[in-house]
Amino acid sequence: MRTDPAALRRWLRERIDAIEVGEAGTHETFSTGWRGLDEVLPSGGLRCGAIHEWFGLEPHAADPASPAIRGSWTPPLLILAHLAQRAASTRAGGWSIWIGARIWPTTHALTCAGIDGADDPARLARTLLIDPPTAADRLWAIDAALRCPGVVVIADGSSLDTAATRRLQLAAESGGGIGLLARPPHERACLSVAATRWSVRHAALSSVPADRPRWEVQLVRCKGAPSLLTDGRSVVLERNDAGSVVDVSPEVGERSGRAAIAS
């Protein structure tokens, strides 16, 4: 029997870690490149081998629940392009696969979303665009792509039910790929097993005098993180003139306090 409490504690820790492997996984994480986002995540970045949901932009100021405009939403393409590139640059092959014609970005969005504004034309050659004809084919394609090791999958995640997200999460775990799903904002109420869920909004005009596109990103849910970390604080991202998306959240004193809680 172990009598040394420190050794016992260590042993318990290892046991717990071993049990948690299935969920949290042995997969690494990658930094989003935005300090504000990395700080709210318990592991300091988005996890590989998991899916992450990004709820897209509501085009209207009006009630988003009204049926007339339910179908119209805009995926946060520049944010996804930035993340895809961050993720791809941390992996050897660096291939990214965009599934669903609705979320296909333009060549400029793909090449200009540089970490440091640097263009990379070879990135286009490492980007595949998939156009599944039906929703069932889309789900199948996302599943197949996630099972391919070492790719970043960015997909149109509209009208996925809980079982579908479970299927994709399992696919991502087995393949080790990163799944970034763009989902319409009105589906935020749908249950999902995604590792993280984020909502993206156009930054309110009153708060910032914007002359560039700005978005407010909020962590809605994060698996394995206490809910107080996700309680409605948002990060403001801006697309600068060089074409890259940067964190422009006001430096509030509160942040350091939160970082202390997180660590």
Add this chain to the structure above:
Amino acid sequence: MHAVILSRIDHQREVVGSCCAMAARAGVFPGMTVAHARALLPPARTHVESLDDALAERSLRRFAAWMIRFVPTVAVDPPDGLWLDATGCERLYGGIDRLAARILGAVGRLGITARLAGAPTWGAAWALARYTDDPSPLPPELSELRSVLSPMPVAALRIDEAMRDKLHRIGIERIGHLLALPRSALADRYGEMLLLRLDQALGQAVESIMPIRPRTPVMAERMLDGPTDRVEAIEMITRELVGQIAAQLTERECGCRRLEVTLFRSDLDPLTFAVQTARPTRDARHLWTLVRPNLESAHLGFGVEGVRVRAHALARLLHRQEAAWEVGSDGGASADSGELGKLVDTLTARLGTGRVLRLRPVESHLPERAFDLETVTGIEDRPRSSGPALIDADRPSLLFRRPIPINAMFLVPDGPITRVNIGADTPRIVACIGPERIEPEWWRGYGGYGGCGGGGGYGGYEGHGTAARDYFKAQTETGRWLWIFREVRHEGTSARWFLHGEWA
């Protein structure tokens, strides 16, 4: 009929490399200038083409492979000869002359002029086929060779031109002259090669040929006792055959990029379908996942009597430990291009071609033309970064396939836009940057839009292609950044507004 001349460049002159029989009758011979040859032939019925040595040799090899239907051992003798080892074959045809007649007949039907001679040695056959007026397929006896070869010119010994000139200079014209000379003197003055050729022709030295080996196709087939329309049975058989193909490919250190499956259906034409892969592969499981959907949708008719699977487009693929590496000890952190190739194949097989695409920049300042969607057919290990550079202007991240007609509202005429009307939504515009004038590409002609690339189909409203556009970046009250444009029209008509993209 045309006279055909194959030309080559010799000392900066275009000379005849070889010519057809018709041209030869008119007096053309290899080595004369093409201009001279043209003068001898009717100009309208003369075809001159440059001689491609590599192509000629490939053709000769193919011809040799075709010749295997007559004799089992065939070797090529570039540039224009074939060696056929007919030993024992004459019995099958009822005599060597009958065999020769069949060969010459078949070759003639292919449109090839051939001379065929039989001899007990390769060297003598070479000489007889080229330097007798009417070569005979009946081989002379070995003992007769001396007398048969003696009157022939020394060139018949397969010696080069320099050697021939040297012999001519001292008056040796015929093989008989050489035979009269003492051997030791010949070897001292002209080297061993001349003696070797002489001995080979006379059968005093051994000569071997290198027969071509035809590549047997990688194929597996199974014929059934009777027709069956049970899909499971056919699937099982096909799967097994695909496995056999994979084993054959492994043996040859090859992979295939195309697999053809043929179903022999009773009372119907055989049904053939093919699957393509992005990279050469011999992974049976992967090939099966590609074949299976085709099989499921195949029309079996009254039943299938047999299945044949054949691999095409073979490429060398070295042995490697396949399955063990695919899982990856590091959780698959590195993107394996082989895995990616399989993914592309799987996606293409289920979704269809034209659904797996890649963006390629195109040199155009029209936003809907500035890219092209190309179908991905293969995955390179090292993707090229080709194509023109992108336009160095601010472009949105989302571009609508077809510009959406909108209404723009102003407080004062020609003043700033205050509101836009997009469908049911009328957001207020709080900031507007522009205009950026984009002129139409007049060199493409009017109405030349639509159908170019996948960006395509910029149809949908008339008058396009003739009007320049003024683009604005407009920010709505909700914080959206829209890319809208106004068609610049001539006087009279009112401007029309469109929404073309968004920074999302």
